[in-house]
Amino acid sequence: MLNAYTDIAVFMTVAILFIMISLLLSRLLRPHHPESGKLATYECGKTPFGDARVRFKIRYYIFALVFLVFDVELLFLYPWAVTLDDLGIVALAEAAVFLALLFGGLLYAWRKKVLEWQ
Amino acid sequence: MSTTLLVFFALAAISLLAAWRVVTDPQIMHAGLWMGLCFVGVAGIFLLLTAEFLAGVQILVYVGAITTIILFGIMLSDVEEVQPQEPPFYRFRRRFGRWWQPALPLLVAAAFLVALFTIYGQAGWSDLQPVGPAASTPAGLDIPAIGHALFGPYALPAEAASVLLLSALLGALVLAMREETLRVFRGSPGSSRVLQPGSGMAGREVNAGETDHPGQDEKKEVGAGT
Numbered sequence: 001m002l003n004a005y006t007d008i009a010v011f012m013t014v015a016i017l018f019i020m021i022s023l024l025l026s027r028l029l030r031p032h033h034p035e036s037g038k039l040a041t042y043e044c045g046k047t048p049f050g051d052a053r054v055r056f057k058i059r060y061y062i063f064a065l066v067f068l069v070f071d072v073e074l075l076f077l078y079p080w081a082v083t084l085d086d087l088g089i090v091a092l093a094e095a096a097v098f099l100a101l102l103f104g105g106l107l108y109a110w111r112k113k114v115l116e117w118q
Numbered sequence: 119m120s121t122t123l124l125v126f127f128a129l130a131a132i133s134l135l136a137a138w139r140v141v142t143d144p145q146i147m148h149a150g151l152w153m154g155l156c157f158v159g160v161a162g163i164f165l166l167l168t169a170e171f172l173a174g175v176q177i178l179v180y181v182g183a184i185t186t187i188i189l190f191g192i193m194l195s196d197v198e199e200v201q202p203q204e205p206p207f208y209r210f211r212r213r214f215g216r217w218w219q220p221a222l223p224l225l226v227a228a229a230f231l232v233a234l235f236t237i238y239g240q241a242g243w244s245d246l247q248p249v250g251p252a253a254s255t256p257a258g259l260d261i262p263a264i265g266h267a268l269f270g271p272y273a274l275p276a277e278a279a280s281v282l283l284l285s286a287l288l289g290a291l292v293l294a295m296r297e298e299t300l301r302v303f304r305g306s307p308g309s310s311r312v313l314q315p316g317s318g319m320a321g322r323e324v325n326a327g328e329t330d331h332p333g334q335d336e337k338k339e340v341g342a343g344t
Contacts, residue, residue: 005165009125056193058293064190065290068183069283075175076268076276083265091269094277101280105287114294 062114073102126166133159146192154185171261 041048080095109115136156143149161176268276 053193055195056190058194061187061190061194062290062294064183064187066287068179068187069287069290071179071183072283073280075179076279079171079261079265079268081265082261083269086262087266087269094269094273097277098280101277101284102287105284105291109287109291112291112295114291 059117066109069102069105073098122166126163129159129162129166132156133163147189150185150188150192153188154181157181157185169260171264 041052076098077095080091084091133156136152136159139152140149140156143152157176157180161173161181164170164173164176
């Protein structure tokens with residue numbers, strides 16, 4: 001069974017093996033002379049300063065959450081779009097209600113100016 | 119051993135290894151990425167069960183969005199802040215020694231396992247009919263069936279899911295607006311334009327997402343309104 005996905009499995013295996021083999025080969029071939037300048041974090045040619053782990057603004061999280069919400073909404077709409085021909089006007093109304101609820105939330109965000117970047 | 123069983127064991131091994139690394143990796147960022155790999159393994163198992171739509175959902179939502187959210191959450195928090203000053207249940211542990219440390223998780227895991235098997239036992243798996251071999255049919259066979267169920271008999275739960283999503287959206291907005299209120303309270307620049315009843319929606323539409331620097335948006339709004 002699942003012959004349709006054998007291609008994907010083979011593709012993934014080859015991709016992973018390709019990375020592993022090329023990393024292994026380059027490790028075997030390259031010279032190995034570490035020093036502090038080489039081991040330093042590359043930061044566009046400048047000397048790096050501070051810690052890499054800085055605290056990001058919470059706004060990024062808002063956009064990630066909004067993305068997640070509409071991502072899940074899309075998942076509901078995909079089977080709906082496939083079966084719309086069979087289900088007819090009722091499904092159209094259901095999807096309209098579904099969308100209107102979330103669109104109301106988006107409008108609210110818009111009016112409250114939460115979506116602006118500042 | 120059939121190929122399906124072999125693939126299942128490989129996927130289960132990947133998922134379990136990744137899940138184990140999530141809780142043991144000292145780098146919290148790596149732990150988040152291991153969680154993504156665990157989700158990929160679970161997606162493969164869904165695929166083995168011919169639940170193709172669910173596998174797609176797993177990749178799209180869990181690997182794509184949830185992992186991103188988790189990584190964002192890590193980036194948003196000061197890791198030093200998260201580390202507790204003293205280990206949890208410190209006094210309890212000092213008093214009762216260390217014997218309960220492996221015992222308690224084992225107990226919880228065993229109880230969870232028993233609960234899971236009880237629920238699974240009631241599911242009536244023998245009544246289920248296989249949807250059909252996914253090999254001989256084009257991909258996405260189960261999607262029409264899901265669509266019929268979702269917008270037929272299960273229309274109300276689907277709408278309830280919309281309400282759930284709306285509440286998640288509003289929760290995110292409340293978080294954002296609380297930051298906004300804090301800024302008003304501190305009186306930093308840009309706080310004066312948080313709520314402007316005078317300007318119309320058309321001006322805000324153009325404004326959304328374009329204002330990188332506070333102070334420029336006043337001009338932009340006037341320009342967009344004309």
